[in-house]
Amino acid sequence: MKLAVTVHDVARRAEVSVSTVSRSFTMPELVQASTRERVLEAARALGYRPNRAARSLITGRTANIGVVVPDLANPFFPSVVKGIQARARESDYAIFLADSEEDPRLEAELIYAMAKQVDGVIVCSARMGDADLKRVSESTPLVLLNRRYANLPAVLMDTADGSRQAVQHLAALGHTRCAFLSGPPTSWSNKERRRGLRLAARAFGVEVVELGPFAPNFDAGLQAADIAIAAEVGAIVAFNDLMALGVLSRLNQRGLSVPDDVSVVGFDDIAMASMITPSLTTVAMPTEASGRAAVESLVDQLAGRGDADGGQHQRSVPTQLIVRASTAPPGHPVSNQWDGRKPLSRKGR
Amino acid sequence: MKLAVTVHDVARRAEVSVSTVSRSFTMPELVQASTRERVLEAARALGYRPNRAARSLITGRTANIGVVVPDLANPFFPSVVKGIQARARESDYAIFLADSEEDPRLEAELIYAMAKQVDGVIVCSARMGDADLKRVSESTPLVLLNRRYANLPAVLMDTADGSRQAVQHLAALGHTRCAFLSGPPTSWSNKERRRGLRLAARAFGVEVVELGPFAPNFDAGLQAADIAIAAEVGAIVAFNDLMALGVLSRLNQRGLSVPDDVSVVGFDDIAMASMITPSLTTVAMPTEASGRAAVESLVDQLAGRGDADGGQHQRSVPTQLIVRASTAPPGHPVSNQWDGRKPLSRKGR
């Protein structure tokens, strides 16, 4: 089926040595234009594709990068992976993907298994402990995404600033008391979001009550909504959009109007956020951009450029609040100017 | 950083030859228990991991499988990939992932680029033409997912039967006239869904009007809803859930009640389908199962078992209608028994 056409076949047809064929591809400027032409022609005619296994055996480079994600079913990660894969292809890297199924042990195991066939691996929202992380990082070049450890290269979404934007937005609308529905306690993102929230709360004179922790999904949002309402807040900031969607659903079910009775803000800006009614105000995470940044960081590291820039291994990439229809000034009276901004709203009654 | 510990190092430490080390791993029964023990001990002490590039160079097998998807951002595909990756790992395969960005040319190119470092590739919803497909299939073992070509191995979701279930469901509710919002004309899934719909329409005495084609997304659903209403149908079957969500949104916006005024059915059963209000009746596609099936098909093919079973290369995997709150008997009068089935519905007025 797959008839292996090797460098030797090409060499024979072009009547040159194998080294010339090899060089025609990897160091074209070293071989005379006319012969190079002849070689390339022969290669094309034969359908030659270099065997990367053989190449990597001698060069030590594989031109592959590994990617580990906790759960592909979480819409956040495919988006990151998409960014990674696009940027990787630009630098002629292919990507190896592994799903750790949220299992910290499996996570480390997968990285070890990959190690030999990749030049480095990007670990998204690493769940494993610091000890494992340290060990793994000693055997393979790593880039962390949304996780910080020692001074391992990392790209970190500036989610704390996203919190600031959310609070500032709510404060500007006139809110003075809001709830934060906390996510998984071990999550770096959750810590950052909470930290940012506290800082901003003080700065803008908003009182924040922290509830939870909750699981970062729709059902937890249903549960959390009641608790938030009982806390008598005018606005709810959920750990992520899935939770926020749950909150929206439950509030609606209880006959409370969003944003008239209570404002809701999420994190992530998943596709659904703009499709739901009312559309969700949320902090957009730069998923694709971060994926790209992670690849760049890894490529730099592999090229030895990592240490050049004074140990500046951790890049922060900005987040942005997307204001939609789920936030408004507090209190029942609905000003007309707000009606105009939620044309899809069902709250006409 | 990555200190290469080779089979030679292990051999030296265990005081045996390299071949014995190799065989201790690949054909353990051929080496005496005592020496094997010594070898494994040495390997563990040194942290030896076989270099797969070197191995594949000689064996011709890579233990990798390639996966090509049109668009990772479409929630359908991560789910398939998850199934693939889980099943692949069970058979000690790692997966290579590539996103073709819906570009048929890039699709073929990616497969060629992968070819040398994988044993075979799974192409999901292939967008490329038959000619390219033929050419590619001659250079690499392929398994198609939701695409049929000649007698290439394929796993096909029985989406036509899903259509049948949807129509039968609507007929049982008393519907006699419904719309199908068609998806991309070149899509195999679209053809199948339409085919199944026509068949079932005749069998169950339901009149189906076909509208479209539309893009398979939310915005197209907004657009399509009005057209369907103008066609005076009592039920709408959308090409996929995203479109159905758009339909729901637009109907709501126009003051029409779902399911009281019109019933809506989607395809795919994306996570959102059960979170929205009213929750969406939809035909669940066996995404993970299909991913697994594709891997099995590929593994069989690679083991040479492919031809044994009489050319039965194309497996069909069943779909299932999930009845939720977006379908009900036609007409305005709402029977009480239906109120009970949509507790989350906002339609209390």
Place this chain on the structure above:
DNA sequence: ATCATTCTTACAAACGTTTGCAGAAACTGT
């Protein structure tokens, strides 16, 4: 004790590349 048989292990040749080294050819300036 001898021979045939089975076990166990080592040697060395592959696999398809890349690359250091050196030789050949073509220029250059005198």
Place this chain on the structure above:
DNA sequence: ACAGTTTCTGCAAACGTTTGTAAGAATGAT
């Protein structure tokens, strides 16, 4: 015409495995 450069190409040795062949040791049958 000659030595000194530069440009181009080929030879052969790696890279880390697997595996066919064969040699030595141990076993069993005669």
